[in-house]
Amino acid sequence: MSNTSEPVRVALLGYGYVGKTFHAPLIQAIDGLELALVGSSRPDAVHERIPGVRVSPVATAATDTDVDLVVIATPNDSHFPLAAAALRAGKHVVVDKPFTITLEEAESLAGIAQEHGRMLSVFHNxxxxxxxxxxxxxxxxxxxxxxxxxxxxxxxxxxxxxxxxxxxxxxxxxxxxxxxxxxxxxxxxxxxxxxxxxxxxxxxxxxxxxxxxxxxxxxxxxxxxxxxxxxxxxxxxxxxxxxxxxxxxxxxxxxxxxxxxxxxxxxxxxxxxxxxxxxxxxxxxxxxxxxxxxxxxxQQRFYEGMRDAITSGGPLPIPTEDAIQVMRxxxxxxxxxxxxxxxxxx
The missing domain is CATH 3.30.360.10 (Dihydrodipicolinate Reductase; domain 2)
Known part of the structure; x- marks a missing residue:
């Protein structure tokens, strides 16, 4: 995406404590972001807070054709495979901390993002x-x-x-x-x-x-x-x-x-x-x-930064290299x- 009046469509993967408490309300508070999809096995819990939002299985949501940005708030050991799948599907990606389980995974994700020309950041809120x-x-x-x-x-x-x-x-x-x-x-x-x-x-x-x-x-x-x-x-x-x-x-x-x-x-x-x-x-x-x-x-400044990076080429709120250094x-x-x-x- 570049300069456009269309909102950045966001898929949030995971609706446990972190997804529900931090990511969903922060995303919803930002003009220019639309929480379009939640990846969860508990649609009733999602709809209790976010009526009408589309809900699908996590793995499906990671590569959904109708979203631009995938936010991963699932258990730590799933961060790498879900982020890799989303990047390869052409999505920009935010991963909740920890970025990955190993430094090798972190460096691999950075390479995948570069290969596919996608933005990759970590939620160090x-x-x-x-x-x-x-x-x-x-x-x-x-x-x-x-x-x-x-x-x-x-x-x-x-x-x-x-x-x-x-x-x-x-x-x-x-x-x-x-x-x-x-x-x-x-x-x-x-x-x-x-x-x-x-x-x-x-x-x-x-x-x-x-x-x-x-x-x-x-x-x-x-x-x-x-x-x-x-x-x-x-x-x-x-x-x-x-x-x-x-x-x-x-x-x-x-x-x-x-x-x-x-x-x-x-x-x-x-x-x-x-x-x-x-x-x-x-x-x-x-x-x-x-x-x-x-x-x-x-903390909403993080998602304002992600919006601006995607829509107008601004800097990532947390550069990928910072995520790698933390993992190191x-x-x-x-x-x-x-x-x-x-x-x-x-």
């Missing part, structure tokens, strides 16, 4: 969280001096093991495959590719089948980035901390967009994405604490956790 936008503002302001330490936590309190694919043994399951890509992407987005990664994984809940605790240290020349996720944290400290030669900054409280979407708030509502929790700057010399307002979160670090993390060594990147 957290780049548009208030927390990440606030961190970028603080870094750009230079008030921290030279940054030496970046730390981010994505912790939950879910002590009971549940019967679902994310917590069952299998390719792409476990807490780190769920939350690790978010934290890795936001770190690379802010600081670029690290020199090395050191990782550790554990299963701490009784009866757990997959990892429910993960810890990564990304090595930079004069900085370390610490990424942490656990399903056994109640309360806890700041979600983000940044320390530098002139001071520190911390952000407490999670971005509001996910709970707002859970409550069916439209992304076009003026209250959408407003974060009441301010950050705090700690002056290193005086100890004075200064509140820093949080920008409004705006993710694969290095798993190798480090498995082998007990630091994995360096050439």
């Amino acid at each position: 957290r780049r548009w969280d208030s927390e990440i936008l606030a961190t970028k503002q603080v870094l750009q302001a230079g008030v921290l001096g030279d940054v030496t330490h970046y730390e981010v936590h994505m912790d939950r309190y879910r002590p009971n093991v549940r019967q679902r694919w994310r917590e069952d043994r299998g390719p792409g399951s476990g807490l780190w495959f769920d939350l690790g890509p978010h934290m890795i992407d936001q770190t690379l987005h802010l600081f670029g590719m690290p020199l090395a990664v050191q990782g550790s994984l554990a299963t701490l809940r009784r009866g757990g089948q997959t990892d429910d605790w993960g810890h990564a240290v990304l090595h930079y020349p004069h900085m370390r980035a610490v990424l942490h996720a656990s399903l056994l944290v109640s309360g806890g400290g700041p979600r983000t901390q940044v320390h530098g030669t002139l001071g520190s900054w911390a952000k407490f409280g999670a971005d509001t967009q996910e709970p707002q979407l859970q409550q069916c708030m439209s992304p076009n509502d003026p209250a959408f994405g407003i974060d009441p929790d301010e950050g705090i700057f700690y002056d290193g010399a005086t100890g004075v604490q200064t509140p820093t307002p949080s920008p409004t979160g705006c 670090v993710l694969e290095g993390f798993y190798a480090s956790a498995r082998e007990g060594r630091v994995v360096e990147f050439a």
